[in-house]
Each structure stands twice: as C-alpha cells, then as structure tokens.
Amino acid sequence: MMKRIDFSSLIGFFVGVAISSILVLLFKENPGDVLKVLSGSFLQSKFDMGLTMFYTTCFAFAGLAFSIPFKAGLFHIGAEGQIVLSAMMAAVMGIILPESIGTFGIILIFLATMVLGVLSAQAIAFFKVYKQGHEVVVAIMLNFVFAAIATYVVLQNYQNTESQNPESSLIKPAFQIAKSDSLKVFFENSAVSSFLIVAVISCLAVWFFETKTKWGLEIKAFGENPTAAERMGISAKKVNFLALGIAGFFSSLVGLTEVLGSTFQYKVGFSPAYGFLGIVVALLAQGHPIGILFSSFIMAVLHKGASDLDLETQFLTRDFSKVLQAIIIFCVAGAVYLNHRRKKS
Amino acid sequence: MSAEILLGLILASIRMSLPILFAASGGYFSEKSGVAQIGLEAYLLIGAFTAAAVSFQTNSLVVGYVAAALVAAAFAQIFNILIFKFKANSIVVGTGMNLLAMGLIPIVSKTLFESTGSTPAIDTSEAALNQSLIMVSVVTVLMLALCYWIAEKSSFGLQIKFAGEKSEALTSVGISPIKRRWQAVTLGALITGIGGAILSTYLASSYSPLMSAGRGFIALAAVIFAGWNLRKAWIVVLFFGFAEAIQIQLQNMNLNVKIPNEFIQMLPYLATLVALLLLKNKQQAPKEIS
Numbered sequence: 001m002m003k004r005i006d007f008s009s010l011i012g013f014f015v016g017v018a019i020s021s022i023l024v025l026l027f028k029e030n031p032g033d034v035l036k037v038l039s040g041s042f043l044q045s046k047f048d049m050g051l052t053m054f055y056t057t058c059f060a061f062a063g064l065a066f067s068i069p070f071k072a073g074l075f076h077i078g079a080e081g082q083i084v085l086s087a088m089m090a091a092v093m094g095i096i097l098p099e100s101i102g103t104f105g106i107i108l109i110f111l112a113t114m115v116l117g118v119l120s121a122q123a124i125a126f127f128k129v130y131k132q133g134h135e136v137v138v139a140i141m142l143n144f145v146f147a148a149i150a151t152y153v154v155l156q157n158y159q160n161t162e163s164q165n166p167e168s169s170l171i172k173p174a175f176q177i178a179k180s181d182s183l184k185v186f187f188e189n190s191a192v193s194s195f196l197i198v199a200v201i202s203c204l205a206v207w208f209f210e211t212k213t214k215w216g217l218e219i220k221a222f223g224e225n226p227t228a229a230e231r232m233g234i235s236a237k238k239v240n241f242l243a244l245g246i247a248g249f250f251s252s253l254v255g256l257t258e259v260l261g262s263t264f265q266y267k268v269g270f271s272p273a274y275g276f277l278g279i280v281v282a283l284l285a286q287g288h289p290i291g292i293l294f295s296s297f298i299m300a301v302l303h304k305g306a307s308d309l310d311l312e313t314q315f316l317t318r319d320f321s322k323v324l325q326a327i328i329i330f331c332v333a334g335a336v337y338l339n340h341r342r343k344k345s
Numbered sequence: 346m347s348a349e350i351l352l353g354l355i356l357a358s359i360r361m362s363l364p365i366l367f368a369a370s371g372g373y374f375s376e377k378s379g380v381a382q383i384g385l386e387a388y389l390l391i392g393a394f395t396a397a398a399v400s401f402q403t404n405s406l407v408v409g410y411v412a413a414a415l416v417a418a419a420f421a422q423i424f425n426i427l428i429f430k431f432k433a434n435s436i437v438v439g440t441g442m443n444l445l446a447m448g449l450i451p452i453v454s455k456t457l458f459e460s461t462g463s464t465p466a467i468d469t470s471e472a473a474l475n476q477s478l479i480m481v482s483v484v485t486v487l488m489l490a491l492c493y494w495i496a497e498k499s500s501f502g503l504q505i506k507f508a509g510e511k512s513e514a515l516t517s518v519g520i521s522p523i524k525r526r527w528q529a530v531t532l533g534a535l536i537t538g539i540g541g542a543i544l545s546t547y548l549a550s551s552y553s554p555l556m557s558a559g560r561g562f563i564a565l566a567a568v569i570f571a572g573w574n575l576r577k578a579w580i581v582v583l584f585f586g587f588a589e590a591i592q593i594q595l596q597n598m599n600l601n602v603k604i605p606n607e608f609i610q611m612l613p614y615l616a617t618l619v620a621l622l623l624l625k626n627k628q629q630a631p632k633e634i635s
Binding site: 027028075077127131133134136137138140141142144145148149151152156276279283315316317319320321322323324325326327329330333334337338 | 436621
C-alpha cells in the first residue's frame, strides 16, 4: 500500500515564507532581494556551504531530539539545556584528559558526553513519572539550571586565559581529530565535519527504530493512546525514560558536533537556540526522520542566509531569522490542522 | 547599618519582583482558563519595548503604559487566532510567540531608532523618576486589586476557572468556553505587557535587548509552584524578587565567600524543581489545560 505523502507542512512552510516576505515590505526592503539573500547565501563559497552543512547537522540532531519524545506524546523543549550541558562535558573532558591515552580519550569524551546527555534528559522523565510534573515546565526549569551550571563550570575552572570572551580553553590537540577531517578540509576548514554523516545515519537509524523495532513501536503506540497501550502491557515509565533518553542522546550529539567537530572549546552562548530550532525542524518534517534530514537542510539554509541580512540589507538584521522561524511555526501548525480537518470531512 | 541593609533589601525585592508579579498575574488567567501559556516572555518584551519607545516619543509615561498594555494584548491575538481558530498546540505557538517577539523587536527598533540595541533613554530627571514611582505604585495596587477581584469575586473569573476545569458546565449555561479562554489570554497579555513597561521604564530607563531575561518563565514557574493559586503565586513572586535582590546586594558587598552568580540566578528554577520533588502531588493543574 502506498501511503500518500502529507504535503500540508510544506505548504505551510511556503505560506510562512510568503507572509514573511510581505512583512519585509513594512521595513522598506525588497522581498525579492531578501529572499535571494536568504536562499542564496549558502552558495557563495565552499566555506559558506560547509557552515550550512554544520547547521544541518546540529538541526537534524536537535530535530530528532524533539521528534522521538513527541511520538510518545511528550512535548520535549529541554534539548537546549541538554545540548549546553553536554557541550560543557565534552570540552571539560577534552581539557582534563591526558593526551597520552590517545584514541581511548576520544572514546571517553564521547561516552561521558552521551551519558550526561541521556541522564539530563531522563531527569525530565523522572519528574514526569514520579512527581507528575509537566514535562514542559520541568524542561524549562532544567534548561535554565543546566545553562547556569555549564557557564559556572567553564568560567570558574576552564576559562581561556588568552581570550576576553567567556569561553573555555581549547581541548587537547590530540583530541582535535576533526582538524584533519576530509569533509572539513574539502569545505575550506569550515565548521562542517564528519558528524554530518553521523546525522544522516542517525535519521535512517531512527526511521528503522520507529518502524521496525519493538521499542519504537511501543513508543508510537503509547503516544497514540496511552491508556490502551498500558492495558496492552506497555509501561508508561519505560516509554518516558526510553523516549527522553534517546532524545538526550541526540542532544549530546549536538554538543559533540560543536565541540569536537567545530570549535574545540565551549563558548558561552554558542547555541543559536538549537533546542528550539529542533522543534521547528521536527514540525516541518511532521516527525518523519527522513523528512527531518531535508527540513534541517532547509532551516540551515535560511539560518545561514539570515546571518547575512545584517550586511545585505539596511533595516533587517539576523534577528529576522527568528521572525521567519516563528511565522513558519505558525503556518505549519495551522496548515497541519487544516489538512486533518479536510481529511475528516 | 544592618537595619538599613535589610530595609534596602526588602525594597529592592519588591522592586525586582514587580515585572514578574504582573507576568504571573497575567499568566494565571490564561493557565486557569485552560490555556498553557509559555509566551509570557514575549508579552513582557513587547510591553517593555513599546513602553520605552512610546514614552520616549511622546514624553509621557502614561501613554507608554497604555500603549504597552494594548500592543501586548494585540500581539496576543496572533496566539489566540492560531490556538482557537486553527486549533494549534498552545506550546508550539507559545514557543513561536517568544521567537517572534525576540526577532521582531530588534528590526522594529532598527527601523525606528537606527539601532538594534537599546532604545534612547527616557527622561531621568528627579521629577520624572518621582512621577515614575507614583505611576508604578498606583498601577501595581490597581492591578493587584483588580486581579484579586476578577479571580475571586467576579462571575467572569468563575467562568474562566470553569473554562479550565469543566468546560461543559459553561457550555450548558450558554457561555462559550472558547470565548472565555480568548478573553483570559488577552487579559493576561495586557497585564503582562504592563509588567514589561515597568521593566523598561521603572527598573531601567530604556529598552535593552532581551531585557526580560527569563522573567516570563519565572512567572510561569511561580504560578505552577503556587499550585495555580493567585495569592500564593504573588508570595512566590516576592520570593523570586528577593532572590534577585540578594544577588545584586551580594555583588555589591565584596564578601569573602563568593556565591557564584550563576547559582543565585538559577535559584528560582531550582526552587521550582525542588518544590515538585517535595510537595505532595495533589493534581492542582486546571483539568483541561492544554
């Protein structure tokens, strides 16, 4: 049986872009020029392309971190805190581990960061399962707490003494493996790294997980009807901890992409709200893991383009990317509903 | 000396808690009517920017406050239309509202003042500051009285609560719960917008980027921490204001034992989580909240 592909979110996306372009007129700019900057800036050079690929990587992981709990009926807006916390962990490990342990050190960095990512997300599940705390509220609180902890740890103990900016010192050279990353070298030492390949594999793996494995199907079943799922013997506790654990795992990959794949340090405020951008990405793809790959690329292009608006236009700034995201969120949310209603009638 | 410090601390606590007080009161009505409200941050920012810009242009605080309230309420209609007409998820849209406010303000600011940063400072002469203090006092007392009356004494407040708890009951007496929710969200945005005005014209003398600094989320935390009880929420807000005041006090005091800023900043959030851990889980949330 061929499943009809649901294009409503794509329609919502284009409506959103159209509305944003009209909005541009209010600020005395030419919508055509703005669209050209937004969509074309990533093509300017290999370096720009690489940067867009880097954003794509982070957005895809963040999108997965949102979409999997969403399947279980959880609205997960805690990725931002987990990303920041795990980036801190990766940087700290990269600084304190001795270089002599070589590859083993890199494995340790990965493990420690991933474990922290998983646990920090499961903290939400803990409050949800045992204390009936609403996951959104708990996640908001944890986002602030984790950001404060990360900033504190980095600035108090690992501040880069050669820099005025709030950032950690660089991780040990032996752990800066991405420096010789062929993908990075090809894109003129841009931010992109082999984590892009990990992201692509992750999307495929999640697609397999959600459609073919028992756990994946349990998450879906629980999300669609918790009461029925529990009657069938699917434990709410397990689904919550599992779905959020996987989300935390992908959040930690954003942190690793940043620290091991790009900057080799923890910069306070490095994240342009990846956690929230992940929501947009996942909504745009309607939670489909392969779709997330495409929607994260589209969002990355827009994000990269928006950062050029400062230079290319008189009144618009990079902040326009937030406006664009918001309007796309609104239009996609609206379009999906309209489509469901049309199907019913 | 120590009495002076204490008095200063209490006054500072009240000052710092004002924007959160307004946002929490505004958030209370929305949440109570059954609409989860994480867009308070947006209304605070919009209110703060509008008040600073309008007060600067018209040289009148009163006009600034009124504009802040109205613009925030108008802004909330985007939220309302998406939630009630397009049945979108209130948390998705709330996230979008925050993004929209954060993105729109710098662009409007650049168009109006050729600066994405702060708006030009308003009048800070002695007389103007006194006027501002009187203005804030009057508005705050009025707001508290009005919110208390609406929430506890008026039939409108009762209907808002019914919209969040048992909407069929409202429908059966011929009142549309959607309408009450719509009004509750609008009222909430209006009140929160005034909180923003206080933030930019009383606690500061201009709008600076992202000046709400998570106060909208703290306000939401206060409402939840207080178990969706208005008066308890106000007390919680005072506590959060105290945490902020003490943070400023400590920075000025050069203590031997340094308490890191980050820890004091995360106090309200940590407190909310600890409360969740320790409190008995009475299901106090409005039943139909979504």
